[in-house]
Amino acid sequence: MRGCCAKGLRASIVAALMVLALYVGLIVSLFWFLDPATLKQTLLSERTVFSVKLSLMAATLATVLALLLAIPAAYALSRYRFPGREAAETVLEFPIIVSPAALGAIILIFFNNPLGAWIQENIVYFVFGFAGIVLAQFVTVLGLAVRMLKAAFDEVPVELETVARTLGASPRHGFFTVTLPLAKSGLIAAFILTWAKALGEFGATLMVAGSMAMRTETLPIAIFMKLSSADIEGTVALILVLVTIGLTALFTARRILGRAVHA
Template sequence: MNFKKLSISFALLIFAIYAGLVLSIFYFFSAPLFLKIILSERTLFSIRLSLMAATMATALSVAFAVPSAYALSRFEFKGKDIIDTILEFPMIVSPAALGALLLIFFNTPLGGFVQKNTFQFVFAFAGIVLAQFVTTLGVATRLLKAALDEIPRRYEDVARTLGASPLSAFLTVTLPLARRGVLASVILTWAKALGEFGATIMVAGSMAMRTETLPVAIFMRLASADIDGTVVLILILVSVGFCILYAARLLAKGSCGA
């Protein structure tokens, strides 16, 4: 077997591993129960909660990530390397540890003050959003920076000689040119938020019909040996995941400008 065939075999093996895992759930799949579970109030609540939290967390992450990614992509400044490195922090540190860090913070006087004067985060919806925001912020910034790096700075320079302010040049030239990459980044950030589990369960806990996002629901149903329910929820997440990855891939194909 030559090297080309060997490498292709490994690529096919990766596909086989994931495809095998997904297909294995059909061993426990029960068609009559599928509709009943998916339309149950508890499942619909989980879906609604997950969609709302992931959307809000993504909006927050993108709002922070766009200007940060722009600064990291375009400017040289003190501490840039440290910030650039810390973007990987949520990927290196386990989400559970990140969630624990948040929980510890809210038990400090400052954390207490924040909770008292803003929102209740611990064991609450705001906690889910915050946990997802913290775990996705680094990824969102990294992805958006990559999208902005694709657009030559020269376009902004010329826009400014034509009378555009820095913000106007960004909004009328860079952002439209990077739109596909930005959209792909937003979708992937949203997908990561939707699948977030470790930090969410640490901060918001696992209360049925309160803080039960889809991943938390999978954990809870499996813990209570509800295999049918677990399989249905996994199928929902897998379907959403595949759709999102396909959309992001389509967008990324034309991410460089027009």
Template sequence: MFKILRGAGGERVFRWATISALVVLALFFIGIVVSMMAYTRWDTFVSALFSEEILFAIRLSVTTATVAAVISILIAVPVAYAISRASFPGKDIVDSLLDLPIVISPVALGAALLVFFNTPLGASIDDNVIKFVFSVPGIILAQVTVISALAIRLLKSTFDSIDPRYEQVARTLGCSKPEAFFRVTLPLAKNGLIASGILTWARAVGEFGATVTLAGATAMKTETLPTAIFLSLASADVEKAIAVIFVLVIIAVVALLSIRKITGRRYQI
């Protein structure tokens, strides 16, 4: 069959085939957005958007996601650097294990956390240190669990792309190892750091599975934006759900565009 597709004719057919796939996919997404816009009316959309509940969800999502993103990046920087630079036996296995939270369903992670807080150790942390289960810190913990793996993955590729010789030269110029890291490697990683921060933040805003399992879905208490969609649909309030969906779409678009603006290119995951 591929014999028929030799030469310029084959090239044309191949180009059309690939471009049509792109067109079909684009039409699919545009169709979804248009159907949502057709379903809702501007005034009901605005009143849903500025309802107390949605404004609360926006505030809660933005705060928890920001805290979670900062914690994840602070953890991910040393971890990613260690995996990128160190060589030790079993490094490949550790590297793969750290990818687990990216592929495992967030609900499973949330359930695992919930089980942990039912063990004697977990329960005493929950009772005496910070209350995680069905509370706001639980949202942050769930988000951190899901997004830190992503942050590590992104930062590892950033550190991989930095030639270790920059640090070596810095050391011949008098820097100790930590000084070389802070004076040379971190500035070189600046774009990657910002991009990973934005991407993990956006992912935290959208996190639902782990959050709802650990922190629950109590309106006006642990109600993040995705939880708000879930609660609105559960009570058949489609207008409100659509309003929140648009908020999430806008956040995602702004995040991706700012990454492109900052790094000058699309960020590779």
């Protein structure tokens, strides 16, 4: 029996290392085409700097907007029973089951409807602009943000909010002094993972904002454009930039969460 368990344990560890090897292997394979001169040239080019800045700005704005809506929505889904709750929870999976390209196409089609056209003419022009990039990323990451935040709020016992209210705290005061601090780790994790997903978003962005150099060229779109023009060395350089930013964000998230857990 013990031998059987030990074998199972070894097999599961091997599986975990295989997952690591798969991703590390893919990243390492990039170095076969890495040319230091091209890397330096690509990193310092005005177009790359623009893409990085655009990606960082759009992902940050999309994440902040998504969280502003996701925090109250996730709290309501976690705490209350209301008509349409089940449907709202199901729709959170929508961006996962519908491919980003389809999602982008849906947004694009919406702006060709009378309501969408009115919004573009009277409020903000989204298609083929910065607002379109933010909107595409916002729509793609919103479901993920709500799902992660709901899980974080589910972890905070309702009883603590009840106690806070018996102690004289209004629901709002109880939320800000008890619920939100206790959901802090989940909130940080949601921010960073949502941001990382927005940063790497490609399909919806391409559909809504197009691929115009120095205008709507985010990092993933820049990678697509380099590859389309058969510039493998340039593609590798941009991929390394994106991977470095993404992994740094994820490692930072893990460190912050680790500190929050042990605090």
